[in-house]
Amino acid sequence: MASRSIRLAVIPGDGIGPEVVAEGLKVLDAVAPSSDLKFERTSYDLGAARWHRTGETLPDSVLAELRDQEVILLGAVGDPSVPSGTLERGLLLRARFELDHYVNLRPVKLFPGVATPLAGATPDDIDMVVVREGTEGPYTGVGGVLRKGTAHEVATQESVNTAHGVERVIRYAFEVAASRPRRKLTLVHKDNVLTFAGDLYQRVLARVAEEYPQVSTDYCHVDAATMFFVSQPARYDVIVTDNLFGDIITDLGAAIAGGIGLAASGNVNPAGTAPSMFEPVHGSAPDIAGQGKADPTATILSVAMLLDHVGAAEAARRVERAVSADLAGRAALGPRSTTEIGDAIAGRVAG
């Protein structure tokens, strides 16, 4: 068949980033022949090493090149030698904001055979999708510091929420909920304390809900949600939530679904005005970098999300099935290296 060419930007990053990205690309290569896609890759050197060398995090020129790509795969960035916040705000969040990744899509799914820390929980209990807002809320960077270093210092952070931003992420969440068997959407917020922002989310949810009579909706405070994640995770199907609450509950979600080594995510610009970016939820884990110990599964599942995003649903399912089969057999195997896991999954994808 005639193959469609996709411009793929790859940002391996720091620590275990390059190792897990290599396995993600291996799986992408393995699945390509069975789809009509061809990926033209460009690799970008961004992260701690570049910052140390040049002081740059995400230079305008690189950002401009990224805009010209169709989709981005990122490994992980960060290193203890870089002041906290430098790469997060200057690179990761800058990319999410500049490329208008207003949906941060994070499935929380326990695969059969995977151990969960929750006693008695089964794959039926843990199968949700968190739709996290990605471009506003407490992540704007708005705020400042007054009288720094004195006894009278004041430091502020502002959560900025707009009807535009809230409505588009809620609409997306309704679409996700409508496409799933349970058709249930839960708003997670803290509307009894953050009354202005919470009220905006509540009003927009109620208004958009009228267009989706087939989707049932409810509401849960973020504090209670963390409780239910461990005591009754089956409550949740699709969750829509703000940027910070989404950050917190998806790490917890990763933990109950077998650990951060398995958690995939997509920073999605559904409007298509800029490339979306797929990345594992985990960080650069410098303590285990270069030892072949990192689990590439989260990156490989992020590749599946990337395939879905570019319209290759069949290839995406193929990757997911290969991961699922690999996970189901893991308990019986001894520890495997990063490349061994990548090889095994790529083998299943190709085979």
Next chain:
Amino acid sequence: MASRSIRLAVIPGDGIGPEVVAEGLKVLDAVAPSSDLKFERTSYDLGAARWHRTGETLPDSVLAELRDQEVILLGAVGDPSVPSGTLERGLLLRARFELDHYVNLRPVKLFPGVATPLAGATPDDIDMVVVREGTEGPYTGVGGVLRKGTAHEVATQESVNTAHGVERVIRYAFEVAASRPRRKLTLVHKDNVLTFAGDLYQRVLARVAEEYPQVSTDYCHVDAATMFFVSQPARYDVIVTDNLFGDIITDLGAAIAGGIGLAASGNVNPAGTAPSMFEPVHGSAPDIAGQGKADPTATILSVAMLLDHVGAAEAARRVERAVSADLAGRAALGPRSTTEIGDAIAGRVAG
């Protein structure tokens, strides 16, 4: 012995509030004879019922009376018939802010015999104290809404953090850490995103740490902390954190330590410029109100914290031992009513 008289304000509140408070007071009565304390109680009618009747949440006149008390015991307030935020901001948070409850003290402790949702976790793994800031951060209510109800609406919430507020809660947390065998203090924040506030917490922690060389300190992002709460809770001894992060992780803490029915808390004004307030972490649970189904244990443990606060450490230990013994035997018993549990614990305290 000569008895010391303590002015105790009681706010039973809504839903299960009055039921659990009755058991808390029963236990207080049972322990009183063995201590030198006498409690002069005044009950305050606050909560949903009063709001429906009068529109008042915490009137100035009642606040003035509360200021004149030495300590406060609160059950729970809230009802679905009251708009979200009304009682939370108007009563609960108003009390915390006006009475300068800058420490929100929340032990997270798994008692022997109590079931935890975490597979394989033991009481040795889950034994920490969260010191949550109580009077600033995202809870200030600062913020607002512009162009409400239009497509151009903007809703903001501001987290306000001061050197004054951060230093006093961090100092308190060091004191708590210094008094415990492990002597470990972890700052939980999100300093890679909320850089202004996070940096203030980090600098103050580093400065105060010099005065406590016997306490080891570390740092954990709030998202990672939720993960470690379920995967490696033994990491934590004492945690100091901001108001919102503390809200979230202590509900999760309650879940891993056997559920919200057991989680006690103190809203403490360590400077003693106003009465401190003790309350279970749970809410008013209107769905089970009036049925004798509520577990009064969290309130009884809050009474133990109250006793500690007024200097009756011996009585506090007595109540804790009685609760611990009751919890150890629960698995062997069938379900008991609110009063049965209260009677059993009061019996152990007196006996």
